[in-house]
Amino acid sequence: MDDASVSPPTPPTPPGPPARAATPASTNHIARAAIIWAVCTAIAIVVFLLVAPHVVEWGILPAAASNRSDEINTVMWIFTLLSIPVFFMVVVFGGYAAFAFNRRRGRAGGTFLPSRRLPVVWIIISFVLVTFLYVYGLSFLNQVNAQEGNNPLVVNVTGEQWLWNFSYPQYGNAQSTALELPVNRPVIFHIQSVDVQHSFWIPAFGIKQDAVPGETTTISATPETIGTYVVRCAELCGLYHAYMETPVYVVSAGDFDTWVHAQVTPVPTSSSSSFIQPNVLPAEAANRASWRTSSVAEG
Amino acid sequence: MRKLFPSYLTGAILAIIGYIAGSQFVYHRIGSDNQPAGPNFTEQGMVVGFALFFIGWLIGIGALKYPFTWLLALKDPDHEEEMRLAGKDAGIIRYFKFTTDHKVVGIQYLVLVLIMLGFGGLGALLIRSELMRPGALLFPTETYNTIVTMHGMLMILATITFFIGPFGNFIVPIMIGARDMAFPRLNALSFAILVPAIVIFLSIPFWGYGQANGYGGGVQTGWTVYGPIATQTGMGMTALATAVILAGFSSILGAVNVITTIITMRAPGMRWTRMPMTVWGIFGAALLAALGTSSFAVDLLLILLDRIYKTSFFAASTGGNAVGAGGGNAWLSQNLFWFFGHPEVYLIVLPAFGIVCDVVAVFSRKPIFSYKMGVLGIMGVCVVSFLVWQHHEFVSGWAPELRFWYMATTELISVPTGFVFLVLLGTLWRGRIWMTLPMMFALSFLWNFVIGGLSGVFLSDVPLDVQLHGGMFVTAHFHYTIVGGALMCFFAAVAYWFPKMTGRMLDEKLGWIAFWGIQIGFNVAFLSMFIAGLQGMPRRVADYDPAFATANFITSIFAFLLIASVALYFYNIVISWVAGKKAVANPWGALSLEWQTPTPVPLENFEEIPVVTSAPFQYTQETVEAEAAAEPAAGQAAG
Known part of the structure; x- marks a missing residue:
């Protein structure tokens, strides 16, 4: 109570009635915290809006190379924008209370007893937020589930420890261990596994689907940008899980045709499912994990 | 010397004899033709050895004496014998034997949990060392995957125990005004089961290295132990499955005990609406542990069957590379696992909700704001948590037509969680906040858990989950909830109840340094x-x-x-326990029952059972003002 240096002493204020001094203070605190909350939220939203267009360029998000990527990024922006006020709601009000009502400030404590209104308002707001996010997410869910129409390219993907194999049934079962796709043509991936669970993930396309032994799972996307991307395994699948990745080349339709016809003859079908010698990182896989060899070369 | 019989020493001796006898008998007499046998052991031998290890331990510590004397109707233990079993006048040795006093069990749990967290943290250290730079830095992938698996599983075992174990046993009975748990011997047994489970668990890295079956020694599966890779991986999996099944037993027995205690042993006047929130949190967690754990135990049993008897629950027929005989399905494994796995993370965090509400109420010197909302929040999360597990399988290909429903339940669960935040903010608002170490950790929960929760909303949305699932975003998210939420509350709880449990104060200055190190390190890292x-x-x-x-x-x-x-915080715990400042009975001025008992709490807690007349933490304007006037210096010294 003798913390006069921190806050002005309350006793020498005879003119004001002492009962009044406590009550308006409470409204003040709420208003002050609300202003801080609004300012923090506004600043964070502005910063976010300034940063958001550059995140791909700065490497925070993978390149957006398919029709799925933009959807995902839009959802992510909306969710982030809605998270900012909620985050600051908790942090600002909690932090404000921790500082302003610290007993070192000499306050004798107050009563902020539950009104009926506040919980009801809280429940309503949280339900509204959740419902909005749900309905919003649901509209995109339909697109995730939707199959691509319009002359789709079918690719059969087979995961095995620790390789990806691709075959193109529409092109005489052309085989490859790297994925090559024509730009702007819908692709349907039929995914299988010959041993344990893997997960077929192309971060740049925004698609991921588990490869489950004995089952065929399906996912689709339309590549929209020519470039080189990567397939990663996203389910721990044993010893060399970290190295189970392979490049994705998105090329023009003409280049794809040339490439895929070249794949039909030279690779015999049996070699794709050849058993990998256990305990030895397949040289082929090691070479294809280009970042691995380059990092070894670095040091 | 007589005091050591029976004790953990005799338990350990019989356990080792049991293991050697069991595994060697199987190896020499039954043998095996389809297992990659190591030096003198096979997987069949391991399982039988572990079983005898466990039984030998229980016999050695004397846990089976009373059930058997009762079965054989020799005699019922009289009150004096019960008191001796509860460690009356036994001195320090009572912590090293089968003791039924709930406070002894609580301390035993606390020490074991700290050891588990220590090993788990060592795993984290090794993982982050390996991942510091790209390229293979320290370990072969075989070792790395084993460390990842052990870090995950051990931390899960530690965190599902670290509220129900130490505080559910030590604090909850006193909080509700009981003399002991409902089933004291079952209580001691649940701890006694956990010890061999952890010993077996820590043996995982020593199985199957060197004589690899082609897929690595140790365990290569991650803590999710999905089939069929759990069938394919090294012999460490057998140790993991046995250990976790035992730990699951311990968890279920402990949970049943806690539930019964809270339902039946409350003091007169301790109505459901007068229980501190900690009791509600631990009650909800115990319900989840009792109902959910068995699903994981079944999963592990099927894995053991697949490994040892060559059944094929999880392996499908996929031709030459198939892991097992075929006919099984990997989705079964995911469902069995996550039906336990998701309630399990709420099991970790529900007591944290309760404890953080209580700590905030005590150090804000206010009654809990909107108590019923808090209870509704905890019990709401408890119920809904059983309806969300498929969100772990959004990309598995299993039942994609159900995704809209699990997306709804998953987003819905953020509503009752939000209630808890309202309770916390409302309790803090216009309180008289005393910034102690427990309070600081409780406040850090607000910051950390809101990040964990909001990132969880991202993952609940199917289109986003398709991109983020199985990636580091998920790892960061659940570390925010489990480390940022639950572990911070564990540190708060340790600091808060340390004076009652050990009779000494936790050093504030060291704790303060550790606090800021933890917050900065944790937040930037994740x-x-x-x-x-x-x-x-x-x-x-x-x-x-x-x-x-x-x-x-x-x-x-x-x-x-x-x-x-x-590590500094742990050091603080040890050093304060040994040489800390002596604590008075109620250093925090808290109003709940456990602080009204003397320190150290006597055997049977209360001379006479108290009668409860009000809801918890009924601080009033008058009492707080009186306290503020009475100790003018305290605010400056400790605040």
Whole structure:
């Protein structure tokens, strides 16, 4: 109570009635915290809006190379924008209370007893937020589930420890261990596994689907940008899980045709499912994990 | 010397004899023709050995004496014998034997949990060291995957225990005004089962290295132990399955005991609406443990059957590379696992909700704001948590037509969680806040858990989950909830109840340094891990694309700070326990029952059972003002 240096002493204020001094203070605190909350939220939203267009360029998000990527990024922006006020709601009000009502400030404590209104308002707001996010997410869910129409390219993907194999049934079962796709043509991936669970993930396309032994799972996307991307395994699948990745080349339709016809003859079908010698990182896989060899070369 | 019989020493001796007898009998007499046999052991031998290890331990510590004397109707133990079993006048040795006093069991749990967290933290240190730079730095992938698995599983075992074990046993009975748990011997048994489980668990790295079956020794599966890779991986899996089944038994027995205690043993006047929130949180967690754990135990049993008897629950027929005989399905494994796995994370965090509400109420000197909302929040999360598990399988291909429903339940669960935040903010508002160490940890929960919760909303949305699932974003998210939420509350709870449990104060200054180290290290490390996840880095990889190098380097450096700070906090616990300032009976001025007992709490807690007349933490304007006037210096000295 003798913390006069921190806050002005309350006793020498005879003119004001002492009962009044406590009550308006409470409204003040709420208003002050609300202003801080609004300012923090506004600043964070502005910063976010300034940063958001550059995140791909700065490497925070993978390149957006398919029709799925933009959807995902839009959802992510909306969710982030809605998270900012909620985050600051908790942090600002909690932090404000921790500082302003610290007993070192000499306050004798107050009563902020539950009104009926506040919980009801809280429940309503949280339900509204959740419902909005749900309905919003649901509209995109339909697109995730939707199959691509319009002359789709079918690719059969087979995961095995620790390789990806691709075959193109529409092109005489052309085989490859790297994925090559024509730009702007819908692709349907039929995914299988010959041993344990893997997960077929192309971060740049925004698609991921588990490869489950004995089952065929399906996912689709339309590549929209020519470039080189990567397939990663996203389910721990044993010893060399970290190295189970392979490049994705998105090329023009003409280049794809040339490439895929070249794949039909030279690779015999049996070699794709050849058993990998256990305990030895397949040289082929090691070479294809280009970042691995380059990092070894670095040091 | 007589005091050591029976004790953990005799238990350990009989356990080792049991293991050797069991495994060698199977190896020499039954043998095996389809197992890659190591030096003198097979997997069949391991299981039988572990079983006898466990039984030998129970016989050695004397846990089976009373059930058998009762079965054989020799005699019922009289009150004096019960008191002796509860460790009356036994001195320090009572902590090293089968003792039924709930306070002894609570301390035993606390020490074991700290040891488990220590080993788990060591795993984190090794993981972050390996991931500091791209490229293979320290371990072969075989070792790395084993460390990842053990870190995950051990931390889960520690965190599902670290509220129900120490505080559910030590604090809850006193809080509700009981003399002991409902089933004291069952209570001691649940701890006694956990000890051999952890010993077996820590043996995992020693099985199957060197004589690899082609898929690595140790355990290569991650803590999710999905079939069929759990069938394919090294012999460590058998040790893991046995250990976790035992730990699951311990968890279920402990939970049943806690539930019964809370339902039946409350003091007169301790109505459901007068229980401190801690009791509600632990009650909800115990319900989840009792109902959910068995699903995981079944999963592990099927894995053991697949491994040892060559059944094929999880392996499908896929031709030459198939793991087992075929006919099984891997989705079964995912469902069995996550039906336990998701309630399990709420099991970890529900007591944290309760404890943080109580701590905030005590150090704000206010009654809990909107108590019923808090209870509704905890019990709401408890119920809904059983309806969300499929969100772990959004990309598994299993039942995609159900995704809209699980997306709804998953987003719905954030509503009752939000209630808890309302309770916390309302309790803090216009309180008289005393910034002690427990309070600081409780406040850090607000910051950390809101980040964990909001990132969870991202993952609940199917289109986003398709991109983020299986990546570092998920790892960062659940570390925010479990470390940032639950572990911070554990540290708060340790600091808060330390005076009651040990009779000494936890050193504030060391705790303060550790607190800031923990907060800074944790937040920078895991915010940076969110970035790695957004960039597209998969989880549980031993090596990664140099594109993720910056984010991982920052994560590693700050993870080291986090680990060092936690180590400092542990050091603080040890040093304060041994040589801390003596504590008075109620150093915090708390109003709940456990603080009204003397320190150390006598056997049977209360001379006479108290009668409760009000809801918890009924601080009033008058009492708080009187307290403020009475101790003018305290605010400056300790605040």
